[in-house]
Amino acid sequence: MIPAYNASSTIGSVITGALKHVHEVFVVDDGSSDSTATIASEAGAEVIVINRNRGKGNALKVLFQKAMEAGYDAVVSMDADGQHDPEEISLFISAHALYPDDIIVGSRMHEKEKIPMARYNSMHVARFYISLAANQFIEDTQCGFRLYPLSLIKKIRLTTERYVTETEILMKAGDSGSIIRFVHVKAIYGDNNSHFRPIMDVAAITAYVISYLQIKWFIEGATSNRSCTYSPDNIRDIIGRFKIIDLLFQIVTAFTALPATVLFLVEYTLLSPVINNFVIIRRCDCGFFKITLATHMLPILLIVTILEKILKSFDFKFNFVDNLIQWSFPHLWIKALPLELT
Ligand SMILES: Nc1nc2c(ncn2[C@@H]2O[C@H](COP(=O)(O)OP(=O)(O)O)[C@@H](O)[C@H]2O)c(=O)[nH]1
Ligand SMILES: [Mg+2]
Numbered sequence: 001m002i003p004a005y006n007a008s009s010t011i012g013s014v015i016t017g018a019l020k021h022v023h024e025v026f027v028v029d030d031g032s033s034d035s036t037a038t039i040a041s042e043a044g045a046e047v048i049v050i051n052r053n054r055g056k057g058n059a060l061k062v063l064f065q066k067a068m069e070a071g072y073d074a075v076v077s078m079d080a081d082g083q084h085d086p087e088e089i090s091l092f093i094s095a096h097a098l099y100p101d102d103i104i105v106g107s108r109m110h111e112k113e114k115i116p117m118a119r120y121n122s123m124h125v126a127r128f129y130i131s132l133a134a135n136q137f138i139e140d141t142q143c144g145f146r147l148y149p150l151s152l153i154k155k156i157r158l159t160t161e162r163y164v165t166e167t168e169i170l171m172k173a174g175d176s177g178s179i180i181r182f183v184h185v186k187a188i189y190g191d192n193n194s195h196f197r198p199i200m201d202v203a204a205i206t207a208y209v210i211s212y213l214q215i216k217w218f219i220e221g222a223t224s225n226r227s228c229t230y231s232p233d234n235i236r237d238i239i240g241r242f243k244i245i246d247l248l249f250q251i252v253t254a255f256t257a258l259p260a261t262v263l264f265l266v267e268y269t270l271l272s273p274v275i276n277n278f279v280i281i282r283r284c285d286c287g288f289f290k291i292t293l294a295t296h297m298l299p300i301l302l303i304v305t306i307l308e309k310i311l312k313s314f315d316f317k318f319n320f321v322d323n324l325i326q327w328s329f330p331h332l333w334i335k336a337l338p339l340e341l342t
Helices: 011-018 036-042 056-069 086-098 109-114 117-133 150-154 164-174 200-222 235-240 243-255 257-271 279-284 287-313 320-328
Strands: 002-004 026-030 046-050 074-077 103-107 146-149 180-184
Touching (some): 036 046, 046 056, 056 164, 086 180, 109 117, 200 257, 287 320
Parallel strands (some): 002 026, 103 180
Antiparallel strands (some): 074 146
């Protein structure tokens, strides 16, 4: 399944390539002003046209629905802009044969040098928190090249939009006990025209992840031996059903994130003799301290990033941000090995 928006120059070859590996390709053309829909159907895809642009998240929901109605057990999603090589679909299909119940995510993190540094850094920070929310280490949380078992998607209620939805799926699937594996895929960054807005979309993903974790840690902090907190009836999803309340909740949790992590740290430390709370964090063997420290680095990082940008415009070459990010967001998953497929 391919969500597409103004992708007329690449969509044809993506579909032709994909049809070598799968029987059918579904495309959602999302209010494109170019000939994406015509080219997609000429290339052999079934195209669903949405007249007004509603974003990648909505397109994915429409595509999941379509694939379920068509009776499929699993789907591969990929981008329309040529950043994913259709030849690599076979990697996902082989992985699915071994692990039919698990989500398989493409990971590009092994090709750091091919990814623009700002993008790589935001992916590194994102995976730190999204892995904590998903109860397991996920190599690349931002890659749209994935295989989803549809039985798993049916158990999740999706309340977010645009680029947040793919993050929401990983957190909710992992936090309800599913395993998320990865296969290595190529990192392809050419002169692509991205629709991703570096400030607005990163802010939207960050705010959702913070709001999700605060509810998760609130529940985990007060209960013993509980790692999975997600269900479609839990408090986070109830809030998510009301758009304005959800927005307010995300703003409040973003502004209270620093004191809240300190409170969780205290709860983690003081309650440990009585109950086995925060089990996943205990399994990471990192304690809550590193998480609290990392979270307090976020505003510092923002300031350093702005300073570095200003200095770079005067031709001073520094790499503070890169080093600070590697140091502040360490790999926490000592006991749980990354779920790579060999
Ligand atoms: N249907 C639909 N798909 C979108 C939209 N925005 C992005 N996409 C899809 O998501 C993919 C990734 O988006 P892109 O803007 O390239 O983000 P980036 O690759 O992360 O920079 C694109 O190739 C499209 O397939 C949208 O508004 N509607
Ligand atoms: Mg792209």
